[in-house]
Amino acid sequence: MNTTPTRTEPPRADCIADSAGGITFDIVGEASPGAVLVLRRRGGTTAADVVRLPLTPTGEGRLRAVLPSTVELAEGRWDAFTTHGDDSAEQRIEPGIRDLRSLVDRAPDPHRTQVAVRIPYPTVDGRLAVRCWLRAPHAEAGTIGFSHGAMTLEGRLYGAGLDSGAVAEARLRGARKDVHRVPVTVRPDGTFTFTLDYEPLAEGRGDEQRLWDLWLCPAEAEPGQAAGIRIGRILDDVWDKKGVFRYPVLPVEGSRVTRPTTAYPYFTVDNDLSVRLDTLR
Amino acid sequence: MTGPLKIWGSRRRMHISFLLHNAYGIGGTIRTTFNLAQALAERHDVEIVSVFRHRDEPQLGAPAGVRLDYLVDLREKSHGYDGGDERFKLPAKVFPVGDGRHKQYSRLTDARIATHLKSTEADVVVGTRPGLNVHITRQTRRGPVRVGQEHLTLAGHSYRLRRELSHRYGLLDAVTTVTEADAHAYRTRLKLPGVRIEAVPNSVPAPLVAPADHDAKWVVAAGRLTRVKRYDLLVEAFAKVVAARPDWRLRIYGSGDASGNEKNALHALIGELGLHNHVFLMGPASPIEPEWVKGSIAAVTSEHESFGMTIVEAMRSGLPVVSTDCPHGPREIITDGRDGRLVPVGDTGAVADALLGLINDDEQRRAMGAAALASSARFDPEHIAERHEALFAELVSRGGNGRSRSRIHDALYSSRGAVLDGAYSLRYKAASVLRKGQTA
Incomplete structure (x- = not known):
């Protein structure tokens, strides 16, 4: 009989989206001073195509990063990574539970000059990314x-x-x-x-x-x-x-x-x- | 549903061994076995022995605290690949022909499963499909308690398999079914004196998202797009809903079968009924809980459910479920008018009326949703595991007695099995000759 060896799991993020366009990412992990969640726009080359969000402990061995609705992300697909400081390599994240109910029938204020949409989604290779739209009008x-x-x-x-x-x-x-x-x-x-x-x-x-x-x-x-x-x-x-x-x-x-x-x-x-x-x- | 079983004797730590077809795939039996094994592992030594392994990691994620083993390696790139073994190509003799998985089994699985069952140190051996339960009756060493789980239904099996089970299952200590209806069928249609037959429903963990708030104007359905789910009936019923309440829409989650026929047929029906703005085939979603809570009502229009896992999932997410009163599970899960609705099978109008009843009455929708959330807590893995645990503990504690009884009983059954086996195969051959004669 053969036994399956254990392995180190990649980080997994549960996401909650709010109707204003903000996203909360919750990751199981140990707190460390340099822990950040990194979003990189696919195909992007400028400084504006990388967003770093600090991962702060919320108790029970969980870390949280928040993308506020006020942080502007360019239209496109943003891949999500974690890293624990400048020297440690970035790791892709697996999508966990994505609670997107607030996005289902969104009705933003029609008088706002622009519409921003951010949807956390699983890529075809099973990783977490955020699909963004930014339209004005x-x-x-x-x-x-x-x-x-x-x-x-x-x-x-x-x-x-x-x-x-x-x-x-x-x-x-x-x-x-x-x-x-x-x-x-x-x-x-x-x-x-x-x-x-x-x-x-x-x-x-x-x-x-x-x-x-x-x-x-x-x-x-x-x-x-x-x-x-x-x-x-x-x-x-x-x-x-x-x-x-x-x-x-x-x-x-x-x-x-x-x-x-x-x-x-x-x-x-x-x-x-x-x-x-x-x-x- | 029976009340909680009494726990016999002290709660001693047991070694429990599940025998599963393939722990590395996706499916209801795999998910249920993982849930149960993980819950039992909090107090017992639990292992899952998977007959096959076709990939490196279990697609559903390995259950915590449970040892996972396998017997036959199907990974072509693995150094332990078993596909080259000459026994791999010879048809199985122990695994019954009547079990739909027979083609995947072989002389190699006969031998590997035998080696495992003859040497197991477990106190309790649990089979998870008829073919594996038959292995347990024929190959387990004397000593461990033998439990056969039925995840489908007796009525759904072929005549040939039912015949085989009728003379093999006498060597089990217990058979568990997922519904009372199926336990009743086992008690009345198979003669299994001395075998405990218990209904223990499948478990569904509490969702990791907050329950639905019942404000979203969406009805949600989920399950594979197959004929037996009768999504065509749901789409037709929804046409009547839209006529009265065009502000409500329907999402159907689930993947089609390999042919894609059912999915294409449903798309065609949606187009024909002009429901392209109201009914959406969403494709597969995993996990499903965050999708249930996007809706306020769940719908199930199956003509048959072995259990009704999606009903429990939706209720645990706080949704009232409108379900057909089909065999076997729904009426054991839903109390009509209190925590959901049961409607006659195949009745489009009744489905539409029940949906509209909940759509038009916000208060009733909320009340039934809250009742569904409360009543479905009885399916929590902890409660369900306790019922299995109590059954296992009782059988283990009566072990000495039971075993000495069954020494004679077993011998009787073994010989009866062998005789019936021979008689049956003769009869089957005769019948098959007759059938061929008729069609020639």
């Missing part, structure tokens, strides 16, 4: 309705002064000048809605697959060029929406559609909203 996608080859989006604006002449733009990815515009209704309470017909997105192109990114823009802006607001969905606890938010795949019909084509909206790896069109050969 922000256009949050809500429900999507479908009828007669068109989709209607309901959403909410945060920190933006778009007027009644605003437009929604579908910008063809990889082709900067290919833009399709529709009018947007912006209500005084900050909610907005627009209907996007699929037919113009299918028109006149032979590609098998086209991805259209959705933006909100001021009406007077040059199509595709203005500093628009990318529409996304980030005000909840779902850090990766692609597989969870699935919408009907509908046929695109109309006199300008020459070959069988389907369309559906989807969330990108950054939780931004796009529309995908597929044409059969």
